[in-house]
Amino acid sequence: MSNESRVKRVLSGIQPSGALHIGNYFGAIRQYLALQHGNKAFYFVADFHALTSVRDAESLRGYVFNVLADLLALGLDPETATLFVQSDVPETTELAWLLTSVTPMGWLEKCVSYKDKIAQGIPAEHGLFAYPVLQAADILLYDADLVPVGQDQKQHLEITRDIAERFNNTYESPVFRLPEPYILDAVAVVPGIDGRKMSKSYGNTIEIFDAPEVVRKKCKKIVTDSTPVEAPKNPDTCPVFQLFKLFAAEDERASVEQRYRHGGVGYGEMKTRLAELIIQAFAE
Numbered sequence: 001m002s003n004e005s006r007v008k009r010v011l012s013g014i015q016p017s018g019a020l021h022i023g024n025y026f027g028a029i030r031q032y033l034a035l036q037h038g039n040k041a042f043y044f045v046a047d048f049h050a051l052t053s054v055r056d057a058e059s060l061r062g063y064v065f066n067v068l069a070d071l072l073a074l075g076l077d078p079e080t081a082t083l084f085v086q087s088d089v090p091e092t093t094e095l096a097w098l099l100t101s102v103t104p105m106g107w108l109e110k111c112v113s114y115k116d117k118i119a120q121g122i123p124a125e126h127g128l129f130a131y132p133v134l135q136a137a138d139i140l141l142y143d144a145d146l147v148p149v150g151q152d153q154k155q156h157l158e159i160t161r162d163i164a165e166r167f168n169n170t171y172e173s174p175v176f177r178l179p180e181p182y183i184l185d186a187v188a189v190v191p192g193i194d195g196r197k198m199s200k201s202y203g204n205t206i207e208i209f210d211a212p213e214v215v216r217k218k219c220k221k222i223v224t225d226s227t228p229v230e231a232p233k234n235p236d237t238c239p240v241f242q243l244f245k246l247f248a249a250e251d252e253r254a255s256v257e258q259r260y261r262h263g264g265v266g267y268g269e270m271k272t273r274l275a276e277l278i279i280q281a282f283a284e
């Protein structure tokens with residue numbers, strides 16, 4: 001079959017290291033759901049990867065179960081897409097070892113996610129260092145064409161392609177397909193309640209299945225400046241607006257954006273509205 005007529009293979013993974021949040025949903029899961037139709041899709045819970053941060057067996061089992069349940073609740077259809085747990089396929093770690101032997105140290109040393117974690121004081125263990133090689137094995141093992149992820153995974157996708165090319169060149173045969181990242185600009189980095197990227201590791205998340213009163217409380221805490229209600233504000237730098245625009249219908253988004261730019265919108269009002277939109281979006 002020619003490349004063009006072949007059904008595309010889509011693959012992505014999520015670490016079971018805590019409850020899923022709005023950043024995971026818009027940055028990745030929404031694309032999983034859209035791409036499960038018309039493609040051959042594989043989605044998995046990356047429990048081997050989570051071992052770099054979760055050391056308690058009971059917690060890890062719970063997180064794996066919850067991620068699977070949440071993906072199903074959000075609309076992932078196991079009749080259409082393949083949903084699995086990474087460690088159920090031990091060949092993944094076998095391939096990871098084959099790939100490490102063609103991966104220069106320098107590629108891993110320059111990884112931003114590794115450097116960030118070390119800067120946060122997390123011990124420099126080999127698992128954390130070799131994390132991108134295991135991720136490359138995940139992707140290359142399934143011959144993936146497209147990998148839906150958020151912006152933070154872009155570098156890992158570049159390394160995956162580099163490793164695949166190096167392997168193909170070393171063994172003088174095109175063993176591995178080069179995957180493309182699938183990153184949507186508008187949702188590439190969803191901000192958390194402190195204005196940084198929303199992430200489990202920053203403790204700044206609004207969870208998809210937080211109780212309504214928790215969502216309201218977290219929305220109230222979103223960082224804002226002290227611009228008064230009547231003064232113009234920049235929607236592009238305001239985390240409340242950045243979250244609001246993910247949930248609001250187009251006409252409401254446009255009118256609120258106008259009010260930001262001309263003045264007359266207060267952060268308190270926006271936070272209340274945002275909380276209601278979030279609660280409504282995931283109620284079902």
Ligand code: ADP
Nearest residue numbers: 015023024027028149150188189190198199200
């Ligand atoms: P976390 O950073 O909270 O640990 P994960 O690393 O488990 O999240 O990410 C799972 C998926 O969600 C990845 O594809 C990742 O790129 C995406 N993602 C995570 N946080 C965000 C965010 N704030 N904005 C956009 N995408 C995100």
Ligand code: TRP
Nearest residue numbers: 011012013014015046049135138
């Ligand atoms: N590293 C990814 C994250 O933290 C999770 C992941 C593991 C992944 N293996 C993957 C994502 C393969 C896409 C493809 O979000």
